[in-house]
Amino acid sequence: MNKYMIYLNTKRCIGCHGCEIHCKTNKKLPFGAILCEIDHQPLTSIRGVPKTEFSFRSCYQCDEPYCASICPTGAISKREDGIVLVDEEKCIGCMACAGACPWGVPQLNQEKNKMVKCDFCVDRVDQGMEPVCVTKCTTQALRFVTLTRF
Amino acid sequence: MKKTVYSMCGMCTVRCPIRVEVEDNEVIWIEGNPHLLGGALCAKGSAGTALVKDDERPQQPLIREGGRGAGRWRKASWSEALDYIAGKLTAIKQEYGPESLVVSSRGGPWQAMYKTFCHAFGSPNYTNHDSTCGRNTHHASLSINGVGRKGFIYDIKNSKHLVLFGRNMFASLRIAENLQTMDMLQKGGRLTYVDVRQTMTGLKATRFFQVRPGTDYALALGFIHEIIKRQLYDKAFIERYVADFDSLCTFVEEYTPAWAAKECGVKEKAILAFIDEVAEDMPQVIFHPGWMLSRYKDSFYASRALHILNVLMGNIEIKGGLIMPKGPGDCGKPGIRNFDCPKPDIKRADGVGWKYKHFDKGPGLQHLFFDAMRTGEPYPVKAWIAMRHDPFTAMPDPQAQKLAFDNCDLLVSIDTHYSEFGWYCDVILPESMYLERDNPVCVQKGPKPRLAVRQKAVEPLYDTKPGWEIFKLLADRLDLQEYFPHSTIEDIWAWQLEPTGLSIDDFKDKGFVSLTDEAIMYDRDKLDGKFKTPSGKIEIISNKLTDAGLESLKPYESPTKPPKGQFRLVFGRSAVHTHGHTINNILLYELMPENTLWINTKVAAKLNVKEGEIVDVIAVDGFKQRIKAHVTDFIHPECVFTVHGFGRQVPLQTRAYHAGMSDQKLMVGMLESWDQAGGGMNLCESFVTVRRSARNPKRRVEL
Numbered sequence: 001m002n003k004y005m006i007y008l009n010t011k012r013c014i015g016c017h018g019c020e021i022h023c024k025t026n027k028k029l030p031f032g033a034i035l036c037e038i039d040h041q042p043l044t045s046i047r048g049v050p051k052t053e054f055s056f057r058s059c060y061q062c063d064e065p066y067c068a069s070i071c072p073t074g075a076i077s078k079r080e081d082g083i084v085l086v087d088e089e090k091c092i093g094c095m096a097c098a099g100a101c102p103w104g105v106p107q108l109n110q111e112k113n114k115m116v117k118c119d120f121c122v123d124r125v126d127q128g129m130e131p132v133c134v135t136k137c138t139t140q141a142l143r144f145v146t147l148t149r150f
Numbered sequence: 151m152k153k154t155v156y157s158m159c160g161m162c163t164v165r166c167p168i169r170v171e172v173e174d175n176e177v178i179w180i181e182g183n184p185h186l187l188g189g190a191l192c193a194k195g196s197a198g199t200a201l202v203k204d205d206e207r208p209q210q211p212l213i214r215e216g217g218r219g220a221g222r223w224r225k226a227s228w229s230e231a232l233d234y235i236a237g238k239l240t241a242i243k244q245e246y247g248p249e250s251l252v253v254s255s256r257g258g259p260w261q262a263m264y265k266t267f268c269h270a271f272g273s274p275n276y277t278n279h280d281s282t283c284g285r286n287t288h289h290a291s292l293s294i295n296g297v298g299r300k301g302f303i304y305d306i307k308n309s310k311h312l313v314l315f316g317r318n319m320f321a322s323l324r325i326a327e328n329l330q331t332m333d334m335l336q337k338g339g340r341l342t343y344v345d346v347r348q349t350m351t352g353l354k355a356t357r358f359f360q361v362r363p364g365t366d367y368a369l370a371l372g373f374i375h376e377i378i379k380r381q382l383y384d385k386a387f388i389e390r391y392v393a394d395f396d397s398l399c400t401f402v403e404e405y406t407p408a409w410a411a412k413e414c415g416v417k418e419k420a421i422l423a424f425i426d427e428v429a430e431d432m433p434q435v436i437f438h439p440g441w442m443l444s445r446y447k448d449s450f451y452a453s454r455a456l457h458i459l460n461v462l463m464g465n466i467e468i469k470g471g472l473i474m475p476k477g478p479g480d481c482g483k484p485g486i487r488n489f490d491c492p493k494p495d496i497k498r499a500d501g502v503g504w505k506y507k508h509f510d511k512g513p514g515l516q517h518l519f520f521d522a523m524r525t526g527e528p529y530p531v532k533a534w535i536a537m538r539h540d541p542f543t544a545m546p547d548p549q550a551q552k553l554a555f556d557n558c559d560l561l562v563s564i565d566t567h568y569s570e571f572g573w574y575c576d577v578i579l580p581e582s583m584y585l586e587r588d589n590p591v592c593v594q595k596g597p598k599p600r601l602a603v604r605q606k607a608v609e610p611l612y613d614t615k616p617g618w619e620i621f622k623l624l625a626d627r628l629d630l631q632e633y634f635p636h637s638t639i640e641d642i643w644a645w646q647l648e649p650t651g652l653s654i655d656d657f658k659d660k661g662f663v664s665l666t667d668e669a670i671m672y673d674r675d676k677l678d679g680k681f682k683t684p685s686g687k688i689e690i691i692s693n694k695l696t697d698a699g700l701e702s703l704k705p706y707e708s709p710t711k712p713p714k715g716q717f718r719l720v721f722g723r724s725a726v727h728t729h730g731h732t733i734n735n736i737l738l739y740e741l742m743p744e745n746t747l748w749i750n751t752k753v754a755a756k757l758n759v760k761e762g763e764i765v766d767v768i769a770v771d772g773f774k775q776r777i778k779a780h781v782t783d784f785i786h787p788e789c790v791f792t793v794h795g796f797g798r799q800v801p802l803q804t805r806a807y808h809a810g811m812s813d814q815k816l817m818v819g820m821l822e823s824w825d826q827a828g829g830g831m832n833l834c835e836s837f838v839t840v841r842r843s844a845r846n847p848k849r850r851v852e853l
Contacts, residue, residue, distance in 0.1 A: 011335070011354075012332050012336070014320040014328070014350050014353075014354070014725065015350055015725070016192055016193060016320070016323065016350075016725035016726070017193050017725065017726055017741050018191065018192045018193040018195075018196065018725075020193065020741065021196040021197050021726075021737050021738070021741070022191070022193075022196045024196075024737060025180075025196045025197070025199045025200075025737070026179075031736060031740055032740075034740075043348060043353075043782075043783075043784055048358060048420065049352070049353075049355055049356070049357065050352065050358065050783075050784050051353055052353060135181065135189045136181050136182065136189055136196065137190060138190050138192045138193075138323065138325060138328060139190070139328055139329060139332045140188065140190055140329065
């Protein structure tokens with residue numbers, strides 16, 4: 001079972017796209033690759049105020065990740081805590097994972113010719129910190145949540 | 151080796167506190183200062199890492215070789231460029247007198263240095279960008295409260311209701327304020343938002359008034375009418391501190407909510423319901439008096455009305471209201487030293503102080519220098535040094551500005567990036583970007599005042615210099631050393647901090663020094679002397695305005711309807727860009743490479759324009775730009791909207807070059823259109839024609 005998730009308090013989110021840039025700078029990604037995305041529904045008027053719901057999407061860290069099973073070099077694996085991550089050493093940049101993922105989550109870092117995906121900033125998590133999108137969220141709308149079974 | 155530096159962001163002029171991690175002279179991490187912001191930072195703040203590495207910024211001083219604006223530059227050493235400027239300035243001084251120099255900046259906590267340089271040279275003509283920003287609000291506050299717009303801090307966190315007139319705070323981000331507002335809303339507070347279109351801020355509102363463009367004043371008058379009619383105002387506060395309250399009561403009699411509703415195109419019952427809410431939430435209701443209100447011809451009076459609404463709430467110097475900022479003196483501590491030189495006793499070329507006596511003499515009014523350039527009256531303006539200020543982006547009609555600037559013998563731009571104005575200048579002096587430079591210590595006033603400093607995180611990548619050194623080196627060449635005696639930033643800091651007993655090391659752990667642990671509040675029954683008006687009271691009628699032949703309570707005039715087929719051009723911000731400064735930043739460019747033109751769905755249908763199609767936007771003289779349309783229900787049909795700062799024309803900025811449309815270039819003839827009472831420019835008073843562009847292909851013809 002996945003241990004973590006990133007939760008968006010949509011009431012606090014202001015759609016400023018900070019998280020997207022925080023992520024890109026932390027992973028040193030070149031133009032093109034964006035690992036998380038803030039989006040919103042078209043506006044609808046609710047009691048006179050045009051409103052919308054924001055959504056935050058990074059990687060769902062699937063229970064049975066297609067990206068991992070299709071990878072020809074075994075570069076993608078799922079850790080015990082549920083985080084699905086790419087081993088850059090093994091990755092050959094073939095992009096099979098990008099095609100296998102229903103949401104096209106893994107992306108090519110064209111500078112390195114390696115695949116890159118959201119891994120909840122696993123290096124930070126292992127040091128007891130939170131993913132960068134959460135740490136630096138402009139309005140503290142994103143939260144890194146540890147899941148517990150009822 | 152890894153090091154941590156506490157500093158100040160510089161991606162916009164909010165200057166949020168940041169913590170930076172550096173390894174081998176490379177910035178590897180920027181976050182909001184954890185001591186103040188808990189790490190929170192916006193997209194622009196993080197994109198500072200891209201600005202450091204950006205090779206499309208000036209990398210050494212440049213001296214113009216071809217005609218102005220032709221883009222032919224000679225790379226120069228610092229000594230060559232500074233000698234060139236000093237030589238020109240000396241010749242201009244000899245021929246026209248020192249007062250023919252104007253120094254302009256954006257403003258901010260380090261203005262003292264630029265102002266000192268200007269005054270020491272012998273010119274009274276220091277100015278800043280505020281006539282295209284907060285001047286109307288500032289003068290409105292001065293005329294009522296006797297203190298400027300920075301004379302109050304808004305305690306949003308503890309308020310119950312925040313009312314914003316077009317103050318789109320979730321796009322014009324100030325992180326500390328944004329966090330406060332979110333906390334307030336999460337506690338069940340209310341947010342009322344007034345604008346001509348729905349924005350990110352409006353999305354978070356509990357009540358939204360989409361008004362007809364230019365009718366803010368009417369809505370505010372309707373509010374005042376109803377609050378007075380229901381006698382909701384703080385009677386004790388008004389009795390004690392307010393003069394001429396009766397004139398206000400008489401004046402607003404005719405401005406009923408029913409009238410305001412009709413004028414603004416909103417529902418009367420919504421206004422009445424809003425006043426019900428205000429009655430419940432008083433006195434912790436904050437009417438934000440506006441930030442950038444250089445918009446409509448009556449924005450000054452709209453801002454006055456908003457200030458008056460705060461007075462009616464009696465929210466001054468209470469928790470959850472408007473708090474007077476405290477400085478070192480209020481904490482019983484000595485202040486810091488700063489650069490200073492008395493202003494030369496010469497009348498200003500913009501007329502402020504002698505021709506226009508009701509304006510704040512500090513930075514004057516920048517747009518009024520063009521007349522002096524064109525006519526040579528009251529005396530010629532021949533040299534302009536723009537310190538990180540871009541008149542061609544900030545002000546309307548750059549073409550008209552160029553004709554005026556052509557009368558100058560020397561134009562200098564000191565900036566971290568190529569500005570539109572810089573490209574037209576004679577010399578570009580590249581300032582090190584904010585992560586590469588130190589700045590003098592500054593005081594941050596507030597309920598809990600602080601001293602703060604920007605400290606260099608990395609060594610400059612190119613041959614650039616910090617602002618303090620540029621002014622020091624220029625001063626050396628002009629025999630003004632006595633005003634700039636320090637040759638290192640360490641000397642400046644030590645000299646500034648000497649009276650306080652602090653040293654720069656005290657800033658190392660947090661980037662700031664708090665001057666008090668507890669918020670300082672004045673006794674609300676003893677606010678006498680705090681309102682710096684002539685009478686010492688909050689003045690509904692300002693004699694300064696009366697003496698200038700202006701009304702304090704100006705009867706409302708309905709805004710001009712756009713001529714048939716035309717639209718009022720309004721502009722604003724996006725959360726991912728800072729006007730023109732960041733368009734070329736590769737990370738932010740990726741998020742928002744160009745702007746769009748917001749246009750109302752019904753209007754667009756009549757023009758046969760669909761979402762994403764290209765439209766021509768045509769100014770009154772036929773000047774045309776093209777832009778993609780964003781068709782939406784949530785903008786008033788009388789206006790079209792675009793994000794300011796795009797449509798840049800500096801070829802060396804390859805990403806920003808001709809990306810999107812620039813609103814200020816469509817404001818043809820608007821350089822003369824300014825508010826005689828408030829001093830601000832009327833930047834939302836121009837009309838444009840919009841039509842479906844012939845660039846939308848009907849058939850594809852290739853080969």
